[in-house]
Amino acid sequence: MDKQLLQIYYFEIVRQCDFALLAVQHLKMALTSNDTGSLTWYSLQNFLVAVGNLSKIFWPVKKLSEKRGQELRKKLGVLDNVSIAPRIFRNHFEHFDERLENWAKSSKRRNFIDSNIGPQNMIVGIDTSDFLRNFDQNTWILTYRGDSYELKPIIEYLNTLRQKTNKQLSESLLNYKD
Numbered sequence: 001m002d003k004q005l006l007q008i009y010y011f012e013i014v015r016q017c018d019f020a021l022l023a024v025q026h027l028k029m030a031l032t033s034n035d036t037g038s039l040t041w042y043s044l045q046n047f048l049v050a051v052g053n054l055s056k057i058f059w060p061v062k063k064l065s066e067k068r069g070q071e072l073r074k075k076l077g078v079l080d081n082v083s084i085a086p087r088i089f090r091n092h093f094e095h096f097d098e099r100l101e102n103w104a105k106s107s108k109r110r111n112f113i114d115s116n117i118g119p120q121n122m123i124v125g126i127d128t129s130d131f132l133r134n135f136d137q138n139t140w141i142l143t144y145r146g147d148s149y150e151l152k153p154i155i156e157y158l159n160t161l162r163q164k165t166n167k168q169l170s171e172s173l174l175n176y177k178d
Contacts (some may be wrong), residue, residue: 052090
């Protein structure tokens with residue numbers, strides 16, 4: 001990859017880290033103000049989109065871009081098993097319409113619990129698969145029909161990735177020659 005394109009990717013990686021971390025700040029504000037709806041879920045969704053965008057940069061969908069992803073992962077020391085790799089939670093939110101249809105077809109009791117804030121066990125007698133989007137503000141774990149996504153390790157990793165990328169970007173700009 002040429003130097004200019006590499007720098008552009010570095011800028012984009014920093015931007016997506018910033019977007020995800022800004023979403024975390026908004027989430028904290030929402031939780032502090034006891035928001036039970038819009039700002040909390042807006043923040044969570046935007047966090048997932050930014051992390052999903054990072055995942056696509058490092059693990060591109062198109063085979064033609066595989067080399068780019070490998071090169072960026074190598075330059076920034078991003079491992080394949082890192083917490084930002086999976087896009088399943090971004091997909092749960094992005095494809096909610098399809099997920100809702102799947103829930104309607106597969107739910108035994110059709111108890112619909114969605115956009116819940118708090119531990120899942122605060123509501124008893126509900127099948128795990130009937131909890132769609134749930135956020136536990138005490139553990140910072142997002143769940144969707146039994147799948148769990150721990151936000152704290154991802155947030156820590158984003159801060160580290162942002163620092164590494166900024167360092168690489170600075171070095172790249174210092175060494176840039178036309």
